[in-house]
Every structure is written in C-alpha cells, then in structure tokens.
Amino acid sequence: MKHISVITGGGSGIGLAAAKYIGTTNHVIVVGRTVSKLEAAIEELKGLGISAESFPCDASNRESVRKLAKYAASCGTVKSVVHAAGMSPHMAGAEMLFRVNAMSCIYINEEFAKVMDPGGCIIDISSMSAYMMPEEHLPVADYNLSLTDAQAFEETILARLKQVPENMAANFAYAISKNFIVWYAKRSSYLCGKKGIRVLSVSPGTFATPMGDLEGEEAAGIAKQGSLGRVGDPEEIAVLLNFLVSKAASYLTGTDILCDGGAIAGMLYAQGGR
Structure with missing residues (x-):
C-alpha cells in the first residue's frame, strides 16, 4: 500500500519545508485552513516531483480532524503525522x-492513533517558548485532565486565561499551549507505544518563516543571543523531522527535541545558569 505522511500547517514555513523532505519517500497530504496556501504548496511540491495532495482541515475541531484521519487511512498506510499547525500571539x-x-x-494524536499501524510516528510541534516560563507559573496540575476529559481540560484552562489581564492573555495562552504540547506528547508516547506508534515533540526556535517574520525583532533578538547567534533556516528543521519519522529513529519516542540554535542555552547562560 501507499505510504502516507500527513503534515498539518503544511501550506508554508516548517510544515512545507518538512513536506519537501518527507515527500521523497511518502505520499504527502498537506493540511491547513487556507485553501489558497494549500494550492500554492501543492504546486510547489509537485514541481519538485513529490506526490502530494491537500486536505482542508481545522485542527482545532475534533470532527474535522476525525475526517482527516479517516481520509488519510483510506489513501494507504499512514506512516507519519507532523502536526506543525499553530498560531502565535501576533495571530x-x-x-x-x-x-x-x-x-x-x-485531537490529532487521539484520532490518528486510531488509524495508524505499528511503526508509525506522530510529531507534535511545540516551541522554545515551552521552556521560557517557570513551571510554577503554569497550570501543569491541570494537564492530566486532557487524558480523561478533553472538554473539561479546555474549559479549565480557558477559565484560567480569563483571569489574566487582557494585554497579557495571548502570550500566557501561547506559553501554556506550547508547554502543554511537550507534556502531552510524552504521555501520548506511552499510550500510543502500546500500539507500536512513536510520539515525539519538537520545539523550534526562531526560523526564517512567515510566522517567524510576524514575531519580529524580539524573537530574532533571542535567536541572535543564543549559542549560534542566528535565526534558523527551515531546511535545518525539515531534515530533523524527516529523520525522526524514519526507521533510523525507530527507538526514539517520548521526548522533546529543542531545535533552537542554542537560544534557550543562551538565555540560561545570561541568567547565570539557572
């Protein structure tokens, strides 16, 4: 059967870069909410000789994700999912x-775990922001709700966010969501591991992508103060993602990979090694 790789947020940035590498050995389904971006991405991928198609989906809606998973499984064996869709506080x-x-x-992890065979891999894209807020300021104790009652988890976190001053709420929501992704991917790896499915998270730093451009000089400044002193090229993380979903990484699961050019290391150094 045809090997399928599903890439959310695949219309641009890290998702599209990953599709160019993963698509050399898999049929790629590029997923997003903006049809025009998906169409442009497919044209670019096909121009490179990559077997690809698009599927519009709102990943924040479980039913939409369920339809995506069902469709992907109907196309062949779903070998990998790279969940790169996301938003920043500027969006x-x-x-x-x-x-x-x-x-x-x-939704992505739960619905795709139902249709993937042993040997499959799910990668949840987080952010270096997952490491930037002290854990005591994050509602980590509420994260366990996500494993038993997703709706109750959503309602609990949204209630917390309403208590935050409006001018700070988006940044706080971003920090919580990215920290949660790292936490959740580890728990998913245990649950999915019983089915032979690997789950990892990857936390990118600042990359030269449309989202990176939206973050502006502040994000670029953090990158430039890091170990390598520069913003990353999307190809540098695409190569990593391609390796992680391959058989060569078959024993790697349940961990986060911080791919930030040493930005967090630079922050810790500046803070005296905290």
Missing part, C-alpha cells in the same frame, strides 16, 4: 490560540 487572541495549539494536539 490570534488567547482563546483561539489555546484551541489551535493545544486542543488540536489532543
């Missing part, structure tokens, strides 16, 4: 940010 308010970043992770 949406706190509530939407949390739903798109965190709730989508739950």
Whole structure:
C-alpha cells in the first residue's frame, strides 16, 4: 500500500519545508485552513516531483480532524503525522490560540492513533517558548485532565486565561499551549507505544518563516543571543523531522527535541545558569 505522511500547517514555513523532505519517500497530504496556501504548496511540491495532495482541515475541531484521519487511512498506510499547525500571539487572541495549539494536539494524536499501524510516528510541534516560563507559573496540575476529559481540560484552562489581564492573555495562552504540547506528547508516547506508534515533540526556535517574520525583532533578538547567534533556516528543521519519522529513529519516542540554535542555552547562560 501507499505510504502516507500527513503534515498539518503544511501550506508554508516548517510544515512545507518538512513536506519537501518527507515527500521523497511518502505520499504527502498537506493540511491547513487556507485553501489558497494549500494550492500554492501543492504546486510547489509537485514541481519538485513529490506526490502530494491537500486536505482542508481545522485542527482545532475534533470532527474535522476525525475526517482527516479517516481520509488519510483510506489513501494507504499512514506512516507519519507532523502536526506543525499553530498560531502565535501576533495571530490570534488567547482563546483561539489555546484551541489551535493545544486542543488540536489532543485531537490529532487521539484520532490518528486510531488509524495508524505499528511503526508509525506522530510529531507534535511545540516551541522554545515551552521552556521560557517557570513551571510554577503554569497550570501543569491541570494537564492530566486532557487524558480523561478533553472538554473539561479546555474549559479549565480557558477559565484560567480569563483571569489574566487582557494585554497579557495571548502570550500566557501561547506559553501554556506550547508547554502543554511537550507534556502531552510524552504521555501520548506511552499510550500510543502500546500500539507500536512513536510520539515525539519538537520545539523550534526562531526560523526564517512567515510566522517567524510576524514575531519580529524580539524573537530574532533571542535567536541572535543564543549559542549560534542566528535565526534558523527551515531546511535545518525539515531534515530533523524527516529523520525522526524514519526507521533510523525507530527507538526514539517520548521526548522533546529543542531545535533552537542554542537560544534557550543562551538565555540560561545570561541568567547565570539557572
């Protein structure tokens, strides 16, 4: 059967870069909400000789994700899912940010675990922001709800966000959602591991992508103060993602890979090694 790789947020940035590598050995289904971006991505991928198609999907809606998983499975054997769809504080308010970043992770992992065979791999894309807020300021104690009652988890976190001053809520929602992704991927790896499915998270730093451009000089400044002193090229993380979904990484699961050019290391150094 045809080997399928599903890449959310595949219309641009890290998702599209990953599709160019993963697509050399798999049929790629590029997923997103903006049809025009998906069409442009497919044209570019096919121009490179990659077997690809698009599927519009709102990953923050479980039913939409369920339809995506069902369709992907009907096309062949789903070998990998790279969940790169997400939003930054410059793109949406706190509530939407949390739903798109965190709730989508739950839906993607749960629904694709139902249709994937042993040997498959799910990668949830987080952010170096997962490491930037002290854990005591994050509602980590509420994360366990996500494993038993996703709706209750959503309602609990959204209620917390409403208590945050409006001018700070989006940034707080972003930090929570990205920290949660790292946490959730580890728990998913245990649950999915019983089915022979690997689950990892990858936390990118600042890359030269449309989202990176939206983050502006602040994000670029953090990157430039890091170990390598520069912003990353999307190809540098695409190569990593291609390796992680391959058989060569078959014993790697349940961990987060921080791919940030040493930005977090630079911050820790500046803070005296905290």
